[in-house]
Amino acid sequence: MAVPSAPPAPPGVPECPICFSAYDNAFRSPLQLPPCTHTFCLQCLAQMCLFLKPPQSFQCPLCRAHVPLPTGGAPCLPPNMEVVSQLPLGQRGGLQRVWLEGSQLCYWKTQSAYSPKRLIHDPGEDMVVRLQLTRVAPGTSNSGPLDLVTVWTPRWLRCREVWRSFWFLTTMVTLSFIILFCTIFFPIYILGRGP
Structure with missing residues (x-):
């Protein structure tokens, strides 16, 4: 499940202990596991839980505590607001609402109303940002079912x-x-x- 990774975090910026990428307010948002309070980024947790159904549980990568998977999947785990308060100023305003569609993480990105290029907010320029969590063979479309294991x-x-x-x-x-x-x-x- 190789997904392009983000660059490593600069010194002093909080980072995910699995992928060592800096937290942000979208796909790398810091999520806290309920029983043990360990924090990991959304992308790593979503990859770990991709093949689980909501009544099942998974183990914390650090302490092996059993964590029940919420109904909406990994994006519905609670954020760690202490880590969110340490994010850069532009990302502290609030976490993006991220959801899981099949094997993709998605969030709705709205364009800034105060962009230097325009003064009026144009809703036609809003878009859904998607991140594929599984590897897709080159030249194949993402619309159909994926062959998750290729032998x-x-x-x-x-x-x-x-x-x-x-x-x-x-x-x-x-x-x-x-x-x-x-x-x-x-x-x-x-x-x-x-x-």
Whole structure:
């Protein structure tokens, strides 16, 4: 599940202990695990919980405490407001509302109304920012179901499997003919030899 990582945090800036990236107010927002109060970024927790369903739990990467997964997935874990208060000034205003769509993290990004390029807020320029949590093969679209596990098989091994299935099929057909012969023709042979 290799996802492009953010650059490491500068000294003194709080960072995630898993990926060592600086926290922000979107995909790398600091989330606190309820039982043990350890804090990790949203992206790392979402990758850990990607294949879990809400009644299940996962283990804290540091202390192995069992953490119940909330109904909305990892984005619904509570933020660590102490770490949020240490974020750079532009990110302290509030955390983005991030949600999980399949294997993507998403948030709604609104353009600033006070941009130097324009004075009026244009809602048509707002957009949804998405982050893919799983690796997608080059040249494939993201719309359909993903092959999450790709297993490469050498060609000679695939030929051997086909050959095995051919012999299995041949054996089953031969066995079927023997059973058919014994159930139909053998009684006729015995009855035909009568006294």
